[in-house]
Amino acid sequence: MQSFRTLFGFSYKLVLDGILSVFYLNSYVLVIGKLFTAQATGLYFFARKITELISQQITSAIQQATYPALATLQDDNVALRQKYRQIIQLLTFMMAPVMLFLGALALARVRSGGLTQGVVFPSSGWNRDLYWSSMGRLARVFVQ
Numbered sequence: 001m002q003s004f005r006t007l008f009g010f011s012y013k014l015v016l017d018g019i020l021s022v023f024y025l026n027s028y029v030l031v032i033g034k035l036f037t038a039q040a041t042g043l044y045f046f047a048r049k050i051t052e053l054i055s056q057q058i059t060s061a062i063q064q065a066t067y068p069a070l071a072t073l074q075d076d077n078v079a080l081r082q083k084y085r086q087i088i089q090l091l092t093f094m095m096a097p098v099m100l101f102l103g104a105l106a107l108a109r110v111r112s113g114g115l116t117q118g119v120v121f122p123s124s125g126w127n128r129d130l131y132w133s134s135m136g137r138l139a140r141v142f143v144q
Contacts (some may be wrong), residue, residue, distance in 0.1 A: 062091070 033041045066087055073080040 126142075 023076060029041060029045050036044075065104055070080060070083060
């Protein structure tokens with residue numbers, strides 16, 4: 001019973017943080033819903049979920065591949081830091097050319113309000129649609 005109290009004393013804070021995070025991260029939908037139509041709100045919400053899906057898939061694949069290797073080094077902090085640094089360098093080496101290529105294709109730069117800025121470039125095909133890209137995000141904008 002003592003171990004349950006010890007674990008619950010810590011875990012309830014994690015659960016509470018998770019619940020508050022969900023409300024905070026999705027509160028923009030309520031604000032957009034008040035200012036714009038239901039269709040615009042739905043499109044924004046769906047585009048945001050698609051960009052998060054891409055990011056989550058990449059993150060999940062990397063975690064599944066690197067977690068077992070890093071778990072074997074959990075007792076050696078120096079080796080763990082070195083391998084973690086190598087993983088970050090490899091990911092940067094792979095993603096930087098992709099992001100530079102997307103930036104080169106950009107029609108316009110978009111201020112996102114953060115430290116990074118996004119780029120807009122045309123989609124392939126007959127539509128006048130655009131892709132919006134920023135660090136870790138890619139969304140298709142349908143132009144009607």
